[in-house]
Amino acid sequence: MFIIEKKDSSSHGRAGKLSLYHGEVLTPVFMPVGTNGPVKSFLPYEIKEMGIKIMLSNSYHLYLRPGMDVMEKLGGLHNFTGFDGNILTDSGGFQIFSLSSLTKIKKDGIEFRSHIDGSKHFLSPENVVSVQKSIGSDIMMVLDQCTSPDISYNDAVKALETTTRWAAKSREFYKQTIDTEKQKQFGIIQGNIFKDLRKKSTEEIVSIGFDGYAIGGLSVGETKDVFKDILSYTAPLLPEDKPRYLMGVGTPEDLFTGVESGIDMFDCVFPTRIARNGTVFTNHGRINLKNEKFKYDNLPLDPECDCYMCKNFSRSYIRHLFKAKEISGARITSYHNVYYMKKIMDRIRLSIFNNDFQYLKKDFLKTYKDEN
């Protein structure tokens, strides 16, 4: 299912190939996010034409809306959305943690209220496997208990224990009910910002045995230093021969940090979220099109980018679209940002083969400075 084609000589970085039911995925890979199915503002052919082979969608959102009755009657998420590449689905652990109210962690699962209509729901590790079976996820994630970086050590221990217990139940139920050739399952490492707990969580989750391993509970409010410290500590503890996934990360800079720690997979709403606010990536950092200084600017979003939008539209025009609240503005910036992430990852992968990852990183960070 996963082979490493080349290891970076200067770091933990690796270039590999992931074989999934809907085709091969070259790693490291950034997965754009389609919370409700589609990557926001995109039609599926636009994702495919960029060469993107895997995207992420959210079980929690799809479970609440349209609901699993619709999902099953319409033949799963691939048929429903028309995207025929791979889909990884989050388990909902993080969404319940961040979106729901009145959340109660119980022994056998999580009780919560929908952020849409306040209705009461209960999700167990087993439910979450079944939800992802209905969705038809190529990679499903186990239900975990995500925690905030400001909780106590003891609370972090308790959440870790819950996460491990649920992971074991998830794997067991997965083996009983899922066609393991079609759908893979990843475990999630928790442990908050405590290194000994990260190590303990890794040992426990790895001993259960999954098709891949994710680092959860990072990029949830901790400082950048803590993020880097925990990431660089945890990632190398994970099995060499399995794909490693850093959940909810990140920015272009983060891709470099993740890859050099040995991460193979990333996802984040960041590129499309900032795009809808008029912000785009360029090789010289992020720029916001609403800024007055782009009023007469005839340059493309990023003069060094070869995406369709950069070949066809000026900053001045896109600024106008945002000012006039035209949907096509968000289409253009979202497309560019997702393309930008794809291209950086392609360059990172190539640099691993060429033994010049460190050079690329230095070169990229030299010019990539965010606008103040």
Place this chain on the structure above:
Amino acid sequence: MFIIEKKDSSSHGRAGKLSLYHGEVLTPVFMPVGTNGPVKSFLPYEIKEMGIKIMLSNSYHLYLRPGMDVMEKLGGLHNFTGFDGNILTDSGGFQIFSLSSLTKIKKDGIEFRSHIDGSKHFLSPENVVSVQKSIGSDIMMVLDQCTSPDISYNDAVKALETTTRWAAKSREFYKQTIDTEKQKQFGIIQGNIFKDLRKKSTEEIVSIGFDGYAIGGLSVGETKDVFKDILSYTAPLLPEDKPRYLMGVGTPEDLFTGVESGIDMFDCVFPTRIARNGTVFTNHGRINLKNEKFKYDNLPLDPECDCYMCKNFSRSYIRHLFKAKEISGARITSYHNVYYMKKIMDRIRLSIFNNDFQYLKKDFLKTYKDEN
């Protein structure tokens, strides 16, 4: 500039060809509307791939935002938006009438306040020609005084006189300042709902002499019967050998009514406006995707349509997109509705050549019933 290729044997309908600076346009034609430049939710290539050769944009909106300084520096609307087909621009008369506050009709033009920021502006017939010169419109419209169907006869007379006086000034200024090979200019017939005034307006505007003639001040709140009555009375009064344009119309049914009265050109925001609300055209009338009954519906928007969206997405999925407030929902429905209008017009045009316009009309109206 305009040739009639075939006249309908059963009505005033005609099929023709309009030669403009950005290419030939086959008539009758429906022009989708891009108020601020783009047809809402579209990128220009999507308009082109449908075979649409002319669209409409609004001088009033573009004058206020991004402003003519931006328009000129960016090389006109074609360069700005990337649409290289023909663009007809409205003069702003109707927008000032419907959107602005504190509007004052003065002898030499209109004073009004921007609906965006309340700033004070003055547009004269000459200004409006200059604005459309900066935009680079293939067809520019003269400034007119649009009136509501509930005004008195005397007020309608006054508005007509203003419209005629401004039309003469517009034409004069056009001849002095515009490259008449590149940019054409149409006059607008007013006269409210009074037939004698419609006749008088037609005579006066036609005697000034324009490249084409529009019927303005219809579809602005009058009853459907009055609309049809005034339309069928006025359209045949217009010169046979010039293109006739019915402004701000309309629905699929209206296209039949207009064509049989001898109209060659139409525009309306209706198809894209209702699309953004989840309503689409089908051969069996309009349907709204938010309706519960489409929850599990695996059919395309219109099972008889061959547009990209109907070939790829189900009603159930599109309903989900609207429920989840996903931008791609409006993309899909807008695309379908504009395509639908294009296809109806193509069929109408063909029916004129085939001498079966009446049959097509009857056949269409037999199944096209709006959902209650």
